[in-house]
Amino acid sequence: METKLLTAAESDLLIAADILKKGGNVIIPTETVYGLGADAMNPEAVKNIFKAKGRPVDNPLIVHISSFDMLSGIVSEFPESAKAIADKFWPGPLTIILNKCKNVPYETTGGLETVAVRMPKCKTASRLIELSGIPIAAPSANLSGKPSPTTFRHCIDDMMGRVDAIIDGGDCEIGVESTVVDLSGDKPVLLRPGGITLEQLSEVLGEVDVITSVKEGETPKSPGLKYKHYSPDADVIILSGNIDDVTSYVEKQAAHSKVGVLVFDEFPKFKGAETISLGSIKNPKNATHRLFNALRDMDKLGVTKIFAPEIGSKGVWRAVRNRLYRAAGGKLINLSELKKPYESIENEHKVKKILFVCTGNTCRSPMAEGIFNEICKNRGISAIADSAGIYADGSPASKNAVLAMKELGVDINGRKSRNITDDMIKSADLVLTMSGSHKNALISIFGDSKKIKTLSEFVGEAGDVPDPFGGSMDTYRQCRDSLKALIGKVVDKL
Numbered sequence: 001m002e003t004k005l006l007t008a009a010e011s012d013l014l015i016a017a018d019i020l021k022k023g024g025n026v027i028i029p030t031e032t033v034y035g036l037g038a039d040a041m042n043p044e045a046v047k048n049i050f051k052a053k054g055r056p057v058d059n060p061l062i063v064h065i066s067s068f069d070m071l072s073g074i075v076s077e078f079p080e081s082a083k084a085i086a087d088k089f090w091p092g093p094l095t096i097i098l099n100k101c102k103n104v105p106y107e108t109t110g111g112l113e114t115v116a117v118r119m120p121k122c123k124t125a126s127r128l129i130e131l132s133g134i135p136i137a138a139p140s141a142n143l144s145g146k147p148s149p150t151t152f153r154h155c156i157d158d159m160m161g162r163v164d165a166i167i168d169g170g171d172c173e174i175g176v177e178s179t180v181v182d183l184s185g186d187k188p189v190l191l192r193p194g195g196i197t198l199e200q201l202s203e204v205l206g207e208v209d210v211i212t213s214v215k216e217g218e219t220p221k222s223p224g225l226k227y228k229h230y231s232p233d234a235d236v237i238i239l240s241g242n243i244d245d246v247t248s249y250v251e252k253q254a255a256h257s258k259v260g261v262l263v264f265d266e267f268p269k270f271k272g273a274e275t276i277s278l279g280s281i282k283n284p285k286n287a288t289h290r291l292f293n294a295l296r297d298m299d300k301l302g303v304t305k306i307f308a309p310e311i312g313s314k315g316v317w318r319a320v321r322n323r324l325y326r327a328a329g330g331k332l333i334n335l336s337e338l339k340k341p342y343e344s345i346e347n348e349h350k351v352k353k354i355l356f357v358c359t360g361n362t363c364r365s366p367m368a369e370g371i372f373n374e375i376c377k378n379r380g381i382s383a384i385a386d387s388a389g390i391y392a393d394g395s396p397a398s399k400n401a402v403l404a405m406k407e408l409g410v411d412i413n414g415r416k417s418r419n420i421t422d423d424m425i426k427s428a429d430l431v432l433t434m435s436g437s438h439k440n441a442l443i444s445i446f447g448d449s450k451k452i453k454t455l456s457e458f459v460g461e462a463g464d465v466p467d468p469f470g471g472s473m474d475t476y477r478q479c480r481d482s483l484k485a486l487i488g489k490v491v492d493k494l
């Protein structure tokens with residue numbers, strides 16, 4: 001197939017609009033990443049997108065619009081919550097999932113009754129949609145599984161000869177894909193973090209869930225969640241630990257193989273390793289802008305492994321962290337854990353190891369860990385608890401959790417939240433989560449296991465332990481007391 005290379009000039013956009021109207025496909029620059037666009041209402045045109053990308057057909061596409069008027073043919077309703085965030089963040093890097101109109105083909109929505117819509121800010125994208133007069137379905141324009149393209153060059157590298165045209169719009173400003181929020185259900189759910197942050201969404205929408213469950217055989221909330229993404233040819237591995245530990249680990253690896261490290265300007269040098277900087281540690285926007293290009297450049301350098309430091313999830317960092325985790329397919333080495341002398345505990349066969357899991361590992365699970373260990377100590381039972389979070393970012397335990405535990409005489413001050421790892425699950429005898437969605441999330445990430453149960457389920461009760469996060473001292477006390485009652489029963493059962 002011949003691929004036309006076009007500029008963003010009006011005369012070229014008219015050519016591109018014509019291709020789209022006739023059912024062809026065109027790579028379009030946007031402020032997030034380049035998208036591979038086709039007429040969202042034309043099933044045949046949409047099928048060709050999947051073919052060109054090699055994308056699984058159950059992974060739905062985002063429908064791009066240039067005006068609010070276009071919505072009426074795409075979504076069956078536009079609730080107040082959607083209006084509120086669209087007014088604030090459109091045009092921009094925000095995709096909203098809503099119930100679809102009958103006429104949106106299932107090819108576009110991957111068979112779902114919901115549809116993803118976004119109004120891009122990029123002038124070229126917006127003008128092209130306007131000129132063609134049709135909503136444009138567009139996934140990121142990479143070959144499926146590769147990092148999304150953020151430069152014209154990336155699009156040529158991946159898609160030359162596979163699409164009808166590519167428009168050169170220069171480098172994408174944001175550099176990671178849009179934030180995806182699902183407003184089709186009872187409660188807003190963040191499916192993919194991006195340039196619009198969870199904090200910004202929560203300000204408008206109130207509480208936003210960030211966990212999605214993907215059980216075997218169940219339709220995931222966002223089908224894209226089941227696929228490994230953004231992966232360069234080299235293996236990506238996240239290193240958790242302080243900078244000295246990271247440096248010495250990387251240098252040891254670099255002594256016998258060609259490795260790369262994604263670094264920040266403030267980092268010390270890594271002897272023997274290739275490094276690419278994501279900018280200053282103070283500037284997450286620079287990091288999103290550079291990330292995918294950095295992953296692709298690492299492949300050009302021919303490294304076999306790419307190490308990346310573990311980063312937090314505040315604001316825009318959540319998007320960077322998410323892309324790195326997904327590029328790594330969850331591979332993380334916890335360097336500080338490697339140093340912990342657990343031997344004495346592990347040698348004692350009778351000792352049971354319990355792992356409590358919640359979302360951020362700053363409220364419920366560290367309280368549960370403290371309560372469990374205190375009860376076992378008092379009753380002389382040889383069992384030990386640890387805790388972790390599904391989205392933990394190294395934050396200290398929340399202030400009210402520390403105070404509530406202090407009232408029990410248990411000190412959890414100074415404890416830093418930790419992300420759950422495969423090794424933690426493996427070494428635990430029993431994994432107890434605070435809610436059903438935590439349990440589902442663990443099963444979707446680490447596979448089904450009889451030892452993963454919700455805390456209530458384990459003691460034969462129903463319901464979740466509600467998240468006290470951000471609540472008053474009394475909310476925390478209530479949470480602590482219900483944990484204490486449940487954990488007392490857990491210890492009885494052991």
Ligand code: TXA
Nearest residue numbers: 032034035060114115116139140177178221222223224
């Ligand atoms: O920034 C972006 O969003 C870029 C540019 C081109 O707009 N597009 C993009 O598309 O990243 P794509 O296809 O690579 O990612 C869309 C994500 C996928 O994870 C998909 O599973 C999810 O959105 N998605 C689309 N429709 C959905 C739906 N109805 N329900 C749940 N998730 C949906």
Ligand code: MG
Nearest residue numbers: 139140148177
């Ligand atoms: Mg994509």
